[in-house]
Amino acid sequence: MDLDAFTTVHSPAWERLAVLVGRRRLDGAEADELVRLYQEVATHLSTVRSAAPDPVLVTRLSDLLGRARTRISGAHEPAWSDVVRYAVVAVPAALYRIRWWTLAVTVGFLLVSVVVGVHVATDPDALAAMGTPEQRRQYVDEAFASYYDPGASFAALVWTNNAWVAAQAVAFGVTGVWPVVALVQNAVSVGATGGMMASYGELGTFLTLIAPHGQLELTSVFVAGAAGLKTFWTLVDPGPRRRAVALAQEGRALVTVAVGLVGALAVVGAIEGFVTGSGLPWWLKIVLGTLALTAFWLYVLVLGRRAVHAGETGDLDMERAGAVLPTAA
Structure with a gap:
């Protein structure tokens, strides 16, 4: 095939397609023309690749077709409605589904x-x-x-550290070991510190400094550990689903848990940075921490229960997650 002659003959169609792709608005006739030219240029690209695979021309036509395909199908841009739905449906659903695991870890x-x-x-x-x-x-x-030195930098440090710990618990939960080791180490550390403070008659100081932020902070750690252990248990017992499918679905849902905990731990950082070490009365500090914990569980139990009863799991929808091979129960 004479590539120069081929280019000369078909360049008008390519240039016209580029013009249509670049326009902000198209009327009905132009939209039909766009689709027709897209199909025509796709044939041209196939011909070039098979008969005279010139890399420059292949790249040019591939780019043009990519932009035309986006214009025809429409690019998906995350909207605020998607963000809101994720926050009030997907995240609470994922948290609600592991509520009993969270309770077991807490106990x-x-x-x-x-x-x-x-x-x-x-x-x-x-x-x-x-x-x-x-x-x-x-x-x-x-x-x-x-x-507990109050300040924005301390709050940011607390938030990033706790968020990192929570993400690790979810990410490495599939091992079944990391969450257990991390939770036991933290439990021993908290208990030993409290016991030492009690031996010197300062148990009250320990509790009043831990309680404001510790209620939601420890709950977040428990949720992260529960999410990790749930992933491990899915690997052990996938139920009626194929193991790979079950692990993928539960893994995506439990990553949603980690995303949700980022928000909870941001609240923890704010409380620990600006409330725990402040000059507020001790009872008010504890009340603020209790209100934060109550708000978290209302979010999980009310919104999460509603979402789960509507069939939500916290996983991606089918369009984003991809097709799943049907499996007989």
């Missing part, structure tokens, strides 16, 4: 923390393992309270 975490705390507070050897008497006294009298 286990608190049980370990209390046992460790009582052990450190009542066993001199366990208390001695927390450091020398001077180190323990300095921590109880100064370090623990001074950690």
Whole structure:
């Protein structure tokens, strides 16, 4: 095939297609012409590729067809309605579906923390393992309270750190090990610190500094751990679905959990940065933390229950997730 002659003959059609693609508005006749030229140029590209695969011309026609295809089919641009729907339907649905996993993680975490705390507070050897008497006294009298230095930078640090921990719990949850190890380590740390504070008569200080932000913070950690363990259990027991399909569906839904926790942990960072270490009365700090936790669970239980009953799972819709091979139950 004579490529120069081919180009000379068909260039008017290519140029006309480029003109139509570049116009902001098309009338009915022009829209029909756009579709016709798209099909014609697609044939031209196929001919060039098979008979005279010139890379420059192939690139030119491929780009032109790509822009024409976008103009014909319409590019999807995320709208505010999509964002709102994600926030009030997908995220609460994903959180609601793991509510019992979250409860189980919460009970286990608190049980370990209390046992460790009582052990450190009542066993001199366990208390001695927390450091020398001077180190323990300095921590109880100064370090623990001074950690909560109010300010925007501290709030941002708390938020990013907690969000990273939550994302890891979800991402590595499929191993079945990382969430358990992380949760046990955190439970032991919280319990040991509380036990040491109690042994010096400062349990009240510990609780009043932990309670404002800790209620929602620990709940977020519990949710992240539950999401990770749910992913692992899906790998072990996929139910009637094929294992790969089940894991993909649950994995996408539980990534939605991580996205939702980013918002919750942003609230935690604000409370820890501006409320916990502030000069507000201790009871007001705890009330603010309790209100934040209550709002979170109302969001999950009210919106999530409604979404799940409507058939939502927190997974992507079929258009974005791709087709799934039907499987007999």
